[in-house]
Amino acid sequence: MSRDQSAPDILLVEDEPSLAHLYARLLGAAGWTVATATGAAEARRLLAGEPRAVVLDLNLPDADGMELLQEITGRRPAPTVIVVTVRGSIRTAVDAMRFGAYDFLVKPVASERLTTTVRNALDRSRLIRLVDDLTDGTRDGLGGMIGSAPAMQAVYRMILMIAQSAAPVLITGESGTGKELCAEAIHRFGRRSAAPLVAVNCGAIPQALAESELFGHVRGAFTGATADRVGAVAQAEGGTLFLDEIGELEPDLQVKLLRFTQTMTYRRVGDDGSTQADIRLVCATNRRLAGEVAAGRFREDLFYRVNVLAIDMPPLRDRDDDVVRLARHFLDRFAGEEGKRFEGLTAEAEGLLRSYPWPGNVRQLQNVIRALAVLARPGTIDGATLATFLHAGGADVAAAAPTTAAPAQPDPRLVRPLAELENAAIEAALAAFGGNVTRAARALGIGPATIYRKRGRPGGVDVSE
Ligand SMILES: Nc1ncnc2c1ncn2[C@@H]1O[C@H](COP(=O)(O)OP(=O)(O)OP(=O)(O)O)[C@@H](O)[C@H]1O
Numbered sequence: 118m119s120r121d122q123s124a125p126d127i128l129l130v131e132d133e134p135s136l137a138h139l140y141a142r143l144l145g146a147a148g149w150t151v152a153t154a155t156g157a158a159e160a161r162r163l164l165a166g167e168p169r170a171v172v173l174d175l176n177l178p179d180a181d182g183m184e185l186l187q188e189i190t191g192r193r194p195a196p197t198v199i200v201v202t203v204r205g206s207i208r209t210a211v212d213a214m215r216f217g218a219y220d221f222l223v224k225p226v227a228s229e230r231l232t233t234t235v236r237n238a239l240d241r242s243r244l245i246r247l248v249d250d251l252t253d254g255t256r257d258g259l260g261g262m263i264g265s266a267p268a269m270q271a272v273y274r275m276i277l278m279i280a281q282s283a284a285p286v287l288i289t290g291e292s293g294t295g296k297e298l299c300a301e302a303i304h305r306f307g308r309r310s311a312a313p314l315v316a317v318n319c320g321a322i323p324q325a326l327a328e329s330e331l332f333g334h335v336r337g338a339f340t341g342a343t344a345d346r347v348g349a350v351a352q353a354e355g356g357t358l359f360l361d362e363i364g365e366l367e368p369d370l371q372v373k374l375l376r377f378t379q380t381m382t383y384r385r386v387g388d389d390g391s392t393q394a395d396i397r398l399v400c401a402t403n404r405r406l407a408g409e410v411a412a413g414r415f416r417e418d419l420f421y422r423v424n425v426l427a428i429d430m431p432p433l434r435d436r437d438d439d440v441v442r443l444a445r446h447f448l449d450r451f452a453g454e455e456g457k458r459f460e461g462l463t464a465e466a467e468g469l470l471r472s473y474p475w476p477g478n479v480r481q482l483q484n485v486i487r488a489l490a491v492l493a494r495p496g497t498i499d500g501a502t503l504a505t506f507l508h509a510g511g512a513d514v515a516a517a518a519p520t521t522a523a524p525a526q527p528d529p530r531l532v533r534p535l536a537e538l539e540n541a542a543i544e545a546a547l548a549a550f551g552g553n554v555t556r557a558a559r560a561l562g563i564g565p566a567t568i569y570r571k572r573g574r575p576g577g578v579d580v581s582e
Contacts, residue, residue, distance in 0.1 A: 125152040127235060128168035128196070130160045132178050140172065140231060147232045157185050164189065167196070170238040174201040175209060183216060190217030197238040201226065211421045220284060241281045260302030262295055263446055264439035268431035272299065279426045280306035285378070287423050288401040290430030292550060293480030296401040297361060299430060303399055304357040312356030317349045320362035327370050329386045338387025350383055350394050358396045363423060364404035364415060371416045378422040398423065433475040433482060440470045440482065447483050448498070451490035458495050465500030473507060477550065484545055543568055
């Protein structure tokens with residue numbers, strides 16, 4: 118779509134004439150053309166000129182700023198909107214982001230912050246046009262992600278749209294849906310891709326060490342701190358900090374993270390001074406974080422801080438034929454690693470892949486195909502063979518298995534001790550449910566206590582995390 122060459126780059130909507138004049142002068146000095154409106158009526162008229170970005174003060178004399186925002190973000194093509202709010206109205210800013218605003222500025226606006234934010238917004242509007250041209254709904258992957266289902270096209274579009282923004286992202290989705298891959302793609306397609314992406318699994322670090330893991334410590338800060346330690350925030354400087362399983366953070370660390378997101382400064386453990394950080398925050402959770410807030414386990418203010426831009430990874434069972442595409446991909450890869458050759462999957466096996474609910478999503482599929490590549494006889498994978506491996510992975514496939522499947526040919530070389538199969542089943546179930554013993558036990562049809570008991574057995578599964 119060609120834009121009118123005389124169209125302004127930026128529409129500035131600001132009811133205070135002196136401020137409007139000041140902002141317009143700053144933006145003009147940075148090389149952009151600016152149209153100025155002091156109210157909603159004038160803004161609506163000037164929008165016809167198709168500006169690429171709008172700087173919108175939400176406090177307008179003649180209209181509700183939030184309504185005008187929705188009108189603007191509903192336009193096609195939609196300009197990128199930056200809202201201006203007053204200090205202390207962070208909630209309004211968050212609402213504005215939900216209605217499609219790209220970023221927000223808090224009054225009084227520093228000149229450098231204004232020009233940087235507008236530059237980012239214009240970059241984004243250029244990118245959106247590029248993405249609209251590129252994503253015609255037929256991408257078969259993005260970054261490390263494979264899949265072309267409509268649910269994944271929406272994910273790819275979202276990643277490309279938000280990659281250029283500086284705002285925090287919350288990636289939600291069941292365990293194994295690819296949240297970490299999504300974070301990698303956001304980093305890779307963003308402006309920080311030359312700097313590091315540092316991932317921290319908040320559920321896996323012992324709480325006593327969590328603060329030091331994130332923010333670092335100075336020598337002598339606590340017993341055992343024999344040297345300075347660089348934390349994840351410092352390692353990610355200029356790049357992206359990915360906090361996985363953010364819902365697992367203990368309350369006192371939630372407070373520290375909140376402070377960090379508010380000021381972008383942090384204090385190393387044992388250090389008196391604070392350090393300024395320049396990172397983009399991307400968080401992920403497989404819990405319903407809003408539910409955790411309601412239950413009082415996750416701070417509401419932190420929730421709003423991290424949940425500015427949101428991407429929901431669809432479960433594998435909602436991705437149409439991607440399950441077959443992914444299975445073929447994993448089979449090629451793991452067969453190659455094993456030096457084996459498989460002819461592919463029968464129609465029956467593909468049918469089973471489609472009908473199985475995949476509670477552990479792509480990770481579970483990957484584990485099943487890896488086991489299959491290691492243990493199954495080379496040739497074509499039929500439904501019965503696949504069903505055997507789904508079963509060994511701790512899943513009940515009785516309901517999903519095609520009734521026409523022929524019984525598997527028993528192969529003496531594949532017979533393994535029962536205890537070993539049991540361990541493998543428990544391990545696979547724990548992996549599929551992100552270490553959640555209760556859910557793993559339910560899927561296995563046993564009580565959680567049984568999983569804990571097996572732990573004591575020599576060679577048993579370790580569920581001590
Ligand atoms: N679309 C995909 N294409 C290829 N591989 C994928 C895809 N999605 C996930 N995977 C693979 O599946 C595994 C699990 O993905 P990932 O760790 O990103 O999931 P997750 O949602 O972060 O899981 P958890 O919630 O348990 O942390 C990884 O090995 C990843 O490479």
